[in-house]
Amino acid sequence: MKDVTVQPGEVFIATAPQRARTLLGSCVAVTLWHPLRRIGAMSHFLLPRRATPRGAELDGRYGDEALDWMVRELSRRGVVPRECEAKLFGGGSMFPRHAGPMSADIGRNNGEAARLLLAERGIAIVSEDLFGVGHRQIVFDLSDGSVWSRRAPVSKGAR
Template identity: 45%
Template sequence: MKRNAHLHEVLLQPGQWWFGGGATRVRTVLGSCVAVTLWHPRRQIGGMCHYLLPRRGSADRAAPEAPGSAGDTSDGRYGDEVLMQMVRAVASTGSTPVEYEAKLFGGGRMFRSLDARGTAQVPDRNVQAGRDLLLQHGFACKAEHVGGYGHREVVLDVPDGQVWLRHTPLRTTPPGPDERLISALGDLT
């Protein structure tokens, strides 16, 4: 991926989303969270979301009011709510989900020690929710890079729809003594 001085950069934090057009590059960094990218090849518009959980927990479950109303409490941290927000953004352009290329990323396991517990994992639930929600809203998932161990950086170039991915797997061996010392001291350069 080349730096392009002509592209406006948008960095999504967890719970944020962006949709639009123009000379824009949208990026995010994922662990167990999931990102969905959407791109319309003819109109050259699209977007990305970065959600933390598939849906609100039952204790938090105050249903959002009518979309766009003053009482709308939909939240980008939850997959079901942010995908609804993106569907509304798609509809506001006069286009439909079937016209978009959708891609799904993330859901990485960040701690090997948690696998031994055998519990339902947040990353797995996030990925399955993403697949289900894309299908439910009429988007065809063209590609995905999900699961495994480690984190990902995802970049969407809106003008051409290219999506770039950098996956950094977790180490399989503990750091050696020199690496632990450097890590403890921080970057001294």
Template identity: 45%
Template sequence: MKTSLAYPRVYLSPGDFHFATEPTRISTVLGSCIAVTLWHPQRRIGAMCHFMLPNRRIRGNRLSGKYADEAFEMFMLEVESHRTLPGDYEVKLFGGGEMFPRHKTALVSAVPDMNIEAALQLAEQYHLNVTAQDIGRTGHRNIVFDTWNGDVWVKHKPLHQC
């Protein structure tokens, strides 16, 4: 087997989505955003999104990975196009950290919680098997997802309040 350095690497910025059919390392950095990983253990294919908000008020012509509901639709389109079933995938959820706990406003405090709720609700709606999660609290997370084995590495840096 090749070392992880030999596999393609993809970095997700906020709003990005990537589905890999070959061994790939997908990474991102999260604050209040959420990353969702899907991995098919038999086929060893998988995807990750980095969404920023639960939904948008006015739907566009194209799906956008910036929004939880649309990112999950993108997952389902890939699941269908690869002739697999949603329940065949292991799903992991990350992020939703409060980034400004000392500067609480209704909107700043609500975004991480709304993102977490959307991710959990959509996973249930699509009958996805959530096998792991590291969500909430404060601070940011670095996420690395290896599609060749389904491993997700998380480095969480919480904010310390004085």
């Protein structure tokens, strides 16, 4: 089985037998998997959307564009995105000691945006591991659609 590491801002689309891996903090990974076709996609986005107008090409650093990219590529392969199962991961607080009423909660914003973006496209979320403190290692197995999430706490220096 081939393992592929999905870096921040990347989108990965493949069929079995492959696994996609990523490491998340406040970023969010969305996995889409079609159980009959055994094809799936994973994104690793940093922010919900661009602050500036969208460019000509989709940019995987932004949740809305990453999901558009995934939907487009799955559709090109004959997959109806609404038939996919979605799973969400990440959105962790990496510096909880510095959190306060005026601080932006990037992780929470990313997770809530992912939920909304999937709902807008009619794609059902079947599982999620969002928010909390620390980072997560994610492994997405395209053979059966399973996703493993292992959480690690924030180091003492960040608290």
